[in-house]
Amino acid sequence: MIVNKNIEKPTYVFGVPASEAVVIPILFMTILVIGIFIQSVFGLQVLGKIMLVDLLLAWSSFLILKWASKQRYPGFLFSILAYKFSQKRKIEPKGFRIKIK
Numbered sequence: 663m664i665v666n667k668n669i670e671k672p673t674y675v676f677g678v679p680a681s682e683a684v685v686i687p688i689l690f691m692t693i694l695v696i697g698i699f700i701q702s703v704f705g706l707q708v709l710g711k712i713m714l715v716d717l718l719l720a721w722s723s724f725l726i727l728k729w730a731s732k733q734r735y736p737g738f739l740f741s742i743l744a745y746k747f748s749q750k751r752k753i754e755p756k757g758f759r760i761k762i763k
Contacts, residue, residue: 674731676728677728677731677732678724678727678728679727679731679737681737681740682727682731682737682738682739682740685723685739686720686723686724686727687720689719689720689723690716690717690719690720693712693716693719694712694713694716696712697712697716726738727739
């Protein structure tokens, strides 16, 4: 029996898993829109600086995600986000009550 093992391989875009590669342009566009909003509403000339920071942040996040995919960390970005925002830190049982920090 011949088994096709290509079914189990995840999709990669420039060496980064496709599910995590989508986050980079979304982050880039969100920061750019916020910079345009700040410049148009408050009249501050910060768009050039924000674009530079935006490019550096997008490039560094790409390099980190590429490094994580080489280390075979599955879902590196989403696991970090889940740990930081979704999971509780401590459970302290106090009698019949549980305190979650």
